[in-house]
Amino acid sequence: MKSSIRGVNIEITPAIREYIEKKLSKLDRYFDNTDLLEAKVNVKVNSGTQKVEVTIPMKQMVLRAEERNTDVYAAMDLVSWNVRYVSIKQKSIAKCGKLLIHGNLL
Numbered sequence: 001m002k003s004s005i006r007g008v009n010i011e012i013t014p015a016i017r018e019y020i021e022k023k024l025s026k027l028d029r030y031f032d033n034t035d036l037l038e039a040k041v042n043v044k045v046n047s048g049t050q051k052v053e054v055t056i057p058m059k060q061m062v063l064r065a066e067e068r069n070t071d072v073y074a075a076m077d078l079v080s081w082n083v084r085y086v087s088i089k090q091k092s093i094a095k096c097g098k099l100l101i102h103g104n105l106l
Helices: 014-030 072-096
Strands: 002-008 038-046 049-057 062-069
Touching: 002 014, 014 038, 014 072, 049 072, 062 072
Parallel strands: 002 038
Antiparallel strands: 038 049, 049 062
16 A cells, blocks of 8 residues: 655654554555555644544545554554554445444444
8 A cells, every 4th residue: 555644843754654554554455456555644733743644545435544642653553543443334334335343334
């Protein structure tokens, strides 16, 4: 998966860029044709709070998650978890028309 990482009021250091790319690479197993996908990551700092937004446009939908935390790394952890959850949820809905959670239909 390709990624474009942008910082607002923060410099994206090589360590932050590497951490974000590592987290995004773990999402590859949830998608087909990851070569065609591009994740857009915005890291913003406002008065000590750091916000990470991840947007992954796809043909059928747009996956988007954002989290705020005092630490960029913690915010990225939460965002990657949210994107994984949403992608699994969407695959479940697409597969059977209903949401499966732990094998149970809702």
